[in-house]
Amino acid sequence: MVKFGLFNIKTKFNLLLFGGSFMKLCIIGFGAVGMGVSKVVSMKREMLIEKYGLDISIVAVTDRSGAAINPNGLDIELLLEIKDKTGKIANYPEFGVSDISGVQVLDDVDYDCLVEVTPTNIEDGEPARTHMLKAMKDGKNVVTSNKGPLSLNFHELLEAADSTNAHFRYEASVGGAMPIINFSHETLAGNKITSVQGILNGTCNYILSRMANEGSPYLQTLNEAQELGIAETDPTQDVEGIDAACKIVILANSVLNRDVSLKDVKMEGITRITPESIALAKKEGLLIKLIGEASYDNLEVSPRLVREGSPFAVDGTLNVATLKTDLADDVTVAGKGAGSIETASAILSDIVSIWKARS
Amino acid sequence: MRLNLVLELLDVPGQLLDALDPIGKLGANIVAVIHQRDVKTERGTIPVHISIEGDEETLKRVLKSIEEMNIQIIEVDGVVMKEKITTILIGNIVDQDLRETVNVLNSIEGVRVADLNLKMSDNPEESASRIVIEADYGRKKDLMENIKEYGNSKGFLVINEI
Numbered sequence: 001m002v003k004f005g006l007f008n009i010k011t012k013f014n015l016l017l018f019g020g021s022f023m024k025l026c027i028i029g030f031g032a033v034g035m036g037v038s039k040v041v042s043m044k045r046e047m048l049i050e051k052y053g054l055d056i057s058i059v060a061v062t063d064r065s066g067a068a069i070n071p072n073g074l075d076i077e078l079l080l081e082i083k084d085k086t087g088k089i090a091n092y093p094e095f096g097v098s099d100i101s102g103v104q105v106l107d108d109v110d111y112d113c114l115v116e117v118t119p120t121n122i123e124d125g126e127p128a129r130t131h132m133l134k135a136m137k138d139g140k141n142v143v144t145s146n147k148g149p150l151s152l153n154f155h156e157l158l159e160a161a162d163s164t165n166a167h168f169r170y171e172a173s174v175g176g177a178m179p180i181i182n183f184s185h186e187t188l189a190g191n192k193i194t195s196v197q198g199i200l201n202g203t204c205n206y207i208l209s210r211m212a213n214e215g216s217p218y219l220q221t222l223n224e225a226q227e228l229g230i231a232e233t234d235p236t237q238d239v240e241g242i243d244a245a246c247k248i249v250i251l252a253n254s255v256l257n258r259d260v261s262l263k264d265v266k267m268e269g270i271t272r273i274t275p276e277s278i279a280l281a282k283k284e285g286l287l288i289k290l291i292g293e294a295s296y297d298n299l300e301v302s303p304r305l306v307r308e309g310s311p312f313a314v315d316g317t318l319n320v321a322t323l324k325t326d327l328a329d330d331v332t333v334a335g336k337g338a339g340s341i342e343t344a345s346a347i348l349s350d351i352v353s354i355w356k357a358r359s
Numbered sequence: 360m361r362l363n364l365v366l367e368l369l370d371v372p373g374q375l376l377d378a379l380d381p382i383g384k385l386g387a388n389i390v391a392v393i394h395q396r397d398v399k400t401e402r403g404t405i406p407v408h409i410s411i412e413g414d415e416e417t418l419k420r421v422l423k424s425i426e427e428m429n430i431q432i433i434e435v436d437g438v439v440m441k442e443k444i445t446t447i448l449i450g451n452i453v454d455q456d457l458r459e460t461v462n463v464l465n466s467i468e469g470v471r472v473a474d475l476n477l478k479m480s481d482n483p484e485e486s487a488s489r490i491v492i493e494a495d496y497g498r499k500k501d502l503m504e505n506i507k508e509y510g511n512s513k514g515f516l517v518i519n520e521i
Contacts, residue, residue, distance in 0.1 A: 197521065272516045276478040277449045277487035281518075283476070284445055284489065285403045291521055304521045305445060307403075312521065 022057040022073070023355055026111040028102045028131050029118035030063040030089050033145050033172070033347070035080060036340030037115055040348050042076040054355045060109045066090030066098040067105050102131050106138070113167075113354060115347060116144040122242060122262065125149035129157075136160040136168065143350040145172035145343055151246040151262050154253040167354045170254075172346035174247045175200060175319040178335030179346075182353070184255045184323060191325040193255050195295035198321025199312060200247040202337035203231045203238040204270050204290040208278075208303075209315040212287055215275050230317060240269035241301040244292045248301060252294040255323070260299060268302040281305055287313055361390065361412045365434035366425065367404045370396065375407060381424040387413035406433065431493075439496040443473070445489065446506050450515035452477060452486045461490070463509060469495035470502065 025041070027034050041048075041056050048054045057073035065088035068074055074095065082092050090098040106114065114135040118128050129149035132142050137160060144150070149157060150173050161168035171181045175198070184193055199205050203225065210221045222239065225231035237243045245265040252258045270290050281288050289312055291304040306312040311332045314320050319337030322330050336342040368374040375394055382389055393408040400406055411421060425432060432440055448460070461472050474491035494502055503519045510517035 268516065272449055274449055274480060274485040274487055276480050276485060277447050277518065280476055280478050280487050280489040281447055284491070286445060286520075288447070288518055289521075303516070303518045305447065305518055306521050 022055045023113060023351070024057050024059045024073075024111040025113050025115055025351070026060040026106065026109055026135075027058060027115045027117065028062050028105070028128075029116065029146075030061050030079075030083055031117065031119065032340040033117040033343050034061065034063075034115070035083060036342075036344030037117065037347050038076050038079055040341060040344040044348065048352070052352060052355060054352065056351070059111050060105050061089055061092075062100070062102050062105050063089045066096065067100050068092035068096050069105065069109055070095040071110060102127055103134055106131065106134050106140075111140065113141040113143060113351060115351075116142060116146050117347075118146060120146055120237075120246070121148040122151065122237070122246060125152040129153050132157055132168075133160050136164060136166045139164040139166055141167040141169075141354050143169050143172075143347055143354070145170070145347060147173050147243070147246040147250065150253075151249040154250065154261075155259055167357060169350035169353060170250070171350050172343045174250050175321065175333075175335060176202075176337045176339060177342035177345050178319045178321065178333055178337060180251070180321055180323075180333055181254055182349070183333060188323065188325060188328060188331065191327045193323050193325050195293065195298075195324045196248075196251045196255055196321055197291060197293045197324075199289055199314065199319055200244040200292045200321065200337070201238055201241075201290060202317030202319060203235065204241075204244070205314065205319075205337075206230050206317045207239070208270060208273065208288055208290065211273065211275060212278050212282065213315075215279065217275055218271065218273055239271050241267045241290060242269075244290060244301045245299075248292040248294045248299055251292075252299055256294060256296065258294075258296070264299050266298075266300040266302065270303060273303055285309075289313075360415060360418065361410060362418050362422075363434075363436050364409045364411070364422075364425075364432060366407045366409060367400065367431035367433050368407050370399070370403065370405050374405075377428065378407070378425065378430050379409075381428070382409075382411055382421050385413075385420050385424060386417050387411045387421050404431075441493050442496050442499055444492045444494060444499055444502060445520055446492070446503070446510075447518040448488050448490065448510050448515040449485065449518070450510075450513070451483045452479075452488050453483060455513045455515065457488055460509065460513070464490070464492060464506070467502070467505070469498060 059071055060069045068089050083089055090096045116128050116131050125148040128146040135142050150170055174180055207221050207225055245267050248265055249260055249262050252260050278288055285308045286305040288303050289306050292301045320334040322332045324330055366378055390410040390412055464470055464472050471493050473493045476489040479486045507517045
């Protein structure tokens, strides 16, 4: 009780200090990542208030069915329950709306920060691109994990955000919880980064690790991964290297400051990898991994040989990346590359960074 | 005269002794041997630093005999000599005549195919070969690109080192 009382005093003090304002989130897309963001906002509510004076209020959530909108904040438990039970956010009692587009929600709702987490579309980046550009033009901050528009329209988005001084952050788009984008810009500030190499797709790494450990053929291993929910029913984007290539484009644009798009990446996936080739590699103390590489003269995703015991010899769905820098030499980061809560962790850190910059 | 060598030895018992044996027999003096088993190269082998003394002819004979024993000399008097490149090709090795690939590689100056391993699959398209190449130092990046280009042109999936 005493602790609770103290917490309340501190909270009130913080709210007073920072004008007592909420940060109003609009979450467009309510799949695994959108739901994960809601969960972490709810889980960390007290901590965020206490530590940063940040009281996050989710004012709008959309999915394919429509939206739930409440200017005074939606009930997160109820949001998750409705989505879980009915699959449609439009069924949210009292504040649910059917047949409303994301853009319309952005027009109607008063919010501070857009969390764009609709499914990745690598054909034209839509509808995420439109959502983000609209929010930025309206001077709103944007946080996203969406690789589609980032790998197709990176500089367009950056310019749109700059034109209204909106914050634009996208840590979650590469490597889930593995810190790399903000890490390069902030922790490695002052360094010139000359290349990034890494394992950027957890599904491929899981399949290749299993093949190496069990000697099983590719298709069988893929099927097992699908049964476990690690690979998607249509695994094309993962196993053909497209997903990793998107991340390479984002890293090249953001970390190496290049101006490139998905078509500039040489791409080879893991579908042709055989147990025979893995066995031959193993005899030399080598492993086959799908490696993405971004440098000033190369953009490539391809299976490569890595030494057992090296930083790249990670098993399972882990992601790992090595940045070559002029001052710090090689710096290697690793972390969970996917997962609803892990990805939401990266999104939350972006939200907190925006809040800190604002206050 | 004195010669400083760095040899690359496999991490198995007896390797060091075998490597040192001809040095004394050919009449050269061993001045120093630095052998640290816990320091390994990227390839898992152990670099052994050896300083030997003798007249020029003797030292030449020693170098020759070490080479004949198939022991890699990676440095002579601080100059890096060779690097090893491993690559794996997946595809129809029989149809595409792997010997031709090996010949093409061997015809490049300063490049030698040191090891070749095959693993056949029930489906010929899925057979794999591992090629280990020794090349003069500094050639690695270019050579890997060459191999990739050549392999791709023959329909192989080429898996190079990182």
